[in-house]
Amino acid sequence: MFDVGGQRDERRKWIQCFNDVTAIIFVAASSSYNMVIREDNSTNRLRESLDLFRSIWTNRYHLCDSVPQQTGLQAGRLFPRWTRVSVPDVGEDPKVTRAKFFIRDEFLRISTASTDGKHYCYPHFTCAIDTENIRRVFNDCRDIIQRMHLRQYELL
Numbered sequence: 001m002f003d004v005g006g007q008r009d010e011r012r013k014w015i016q017c018f019n020d021v022t023a024i025i026f027v028a029a030s031s032s033y034n035m036v037i038r039e040d041n042s043t044n045r046l047r048e049s050l051d052l053f054r055s056i057w058t059n060r061y062h063l064c065d066s067v068p069q070q071t072g073l074q075a076g077r078l079f080p081r082w083t084r085v086s087v088p089d090v091g092e093d094p095k096v097t098r099a100k101f102f103i104r105d106e107f108l109r110i111s112t113a114s115t116d117g118k119h120y121c122y123p124h125f126t127c128a129i130d131t132e133n134i135r136r137v138f139n140d141c142r143d144i145i146q147r148m149h150l151r152q153y154e155l156l
Contacts, residue, residue, distance in 0.1 A: 008039045028050075028107070029045070029046075050107065050110065100125055107123060120144070124136055
């Protein structure tokens with residue numbers, strides 16, 4: 001397992017880590033929707049994440065990979081003026097829900113634009129303290145490996 005980060009100037013170094021991988025876990029911070037990357041102070045961070053995801057998804061060397069894609073979402077960052085005490089029984093603010101699904105759909109648009117049935121995208125919402133999310137990601141990784149083996153033996 002490699003954590004390659006997302007810095008532009010390091011991409012040439014870590015792109016080699018993706019040779020012969022079964023899955024790529026791509027994490028995008030939706031809370032940085034209104035921030036710019038540090039390399040040029042003008043490119044939107046979320047747009048940069050989408051562009052990087054697209055380049056990884058469509059890379060000819062990775063066409064058999066699958067990508068469990070996570071979007072880290074913090075409601076306070078999405079809507080700085082929006083404040084609410086987090087109570088599990090109370091539903092999420094509709095604005096936050098719409099923003100989450102808009103961002104998720106942007107990633108899914110990329111992943112379905114070139115769907116060939118050889119690789120899959122499994123989107124998840126998470127935050128730094130969501131321990132259950134890791135279980136879902138590992139289950140998705142298991143599904144990816146099972147699909148790969150079933151395809152290899154022509155059972156799928």
